[in-house]
Amino acid sequence: MPAEPARSAASAAPLSPKEIEDRLTGLPGWSLDGGRLTRSYRLGSHFAATAMVVHVARVQEELDHHSDLTLGHHTVSVAVHTHSAGGAVTAKDVELAHRIEDLAPGHGAH
Numbered sequence: 001m002p003a004e005p006a007r008s009a010a011s012a013a014p015l016s017p018k019e020i021e022d023r024l025t026g027l028p029g030w031s032l033d034g035g036r037l038t039r040s041y042r043l044g045s046h047f048a049a050t051a052m053v054v055h056v057a058r059v060q061e062e063l064d065h066h067s068d069l070t071l072g073h074h075t076v077s078v079a080v081h082t083h084s085a086g087g088a089v090t091a092k093d094v095e096l097a098h099r100i101e102d103l104a105p106g107h108g109a110h
């Protein structure tokens with residue numbers, strides 16, 4: 001066990017439009033909207049949605065990379081870009097999107 005949580009090793013270099021398009025093929029439900037990678041999930045209850053937000057927040061702290069997370073009644077919406085890259089989409093955003101995809105089914109999110 002490392003003494004510190006593992007931070008993301010993904011690059012913060014801006015991805016080209018073609019690279020973003022390629023990465024999105026591996027992220028069904030995600031799209032590029034307003035220069036950010038985005039997805040909205042629907043959940044079975046407000047508590048389920050709230051729990052998912054907390055879980056995403058924990059992953060974001062682990063990666064030291066943070067999206068804008070919006071909690072709705074039965075929804076969670078995610079929008080992420082990389083501030084330190086001037087708001088570009090980077091591999092850090094793609095990594096976070098995959099981590100969120102991995103945890104979403106456990107919350108019944110679709």
Ligand SMILES: C[C@H](O)[C@H](O)[C@H]1CNC2=NC(N)=NC(=O)C2=N1
Pocket residue numbers: 064065066067080081082083084085
């Ligand atoms: C100091 C801290 O590491 C930085 O502010 C991190 C935190 N989370 C971040 N999140 C995102 N999306 N982009 C960043 O550039 C970023 N930078």
